[in-house]
Amino acid sequence: MTFVQTTHGADFFGQDTHTAKAVRDLAGYARGCLPYDVREPLARLLESAGTSAETTIPAAEAATLADHLRTVASHRFTKAKAAKVARLLGDSAARAAAEGEPWTWTTTPNG
Known part of the structure; x- marks a missing residue:
């Protein structure tokens, strides 16, 4: 199982860990809940969860x-x-x- 670990999380170490599948599944909700002009960048980011070793998102975009x-x-x-x-x-x-x-997502093979 693949996990996505994010910086600035709520745990003691300042990280959150989610399954890549749970993050990718949010893309469908984003497409259903947000206006077209703002949903696609978020949906593409969510769909890419777990596909690269690390993703860094600038503070303004975060x-x-x-x-x-x-x-x-x-x-x-x-x-x-x-x-x-x-x-x-x-x-x-x-x-x-x-x-x-920057807000960073790191892919790990286990939580």
């Missing part, structure tokens, strides 16, 4: 993604499990943006 992920998390059609992943990703993106640091 701030925008945080807003979109939180919208996905709070949408009435987003199921609870997916909403939790979207919320955690949105929160870590927001922390990265607030600190002016």
Whole structure:
């Protein structure tokens, strides 16, 4: 199983770990919950989860993604499990943006 570990997470070490599948599954919710002009960059990022060793997202872009992920998390059609992943990703993106640091996703073979 492949996992995606994000910086600026909620655990003691400042990381969050999600299965790559759970992150990729959010792309469908993003496409259903967000307007066309903003959903595709987020959906493409989510779909690429676990396909590269590391992805670095600049702080300014992380701030925008945080807003979109939180919208996905709070949408009435987003199921609870997916909403939790979207919320955690949105929160870590927001922390990265607030600190002016890049938000990094690292692919690991096990959690």
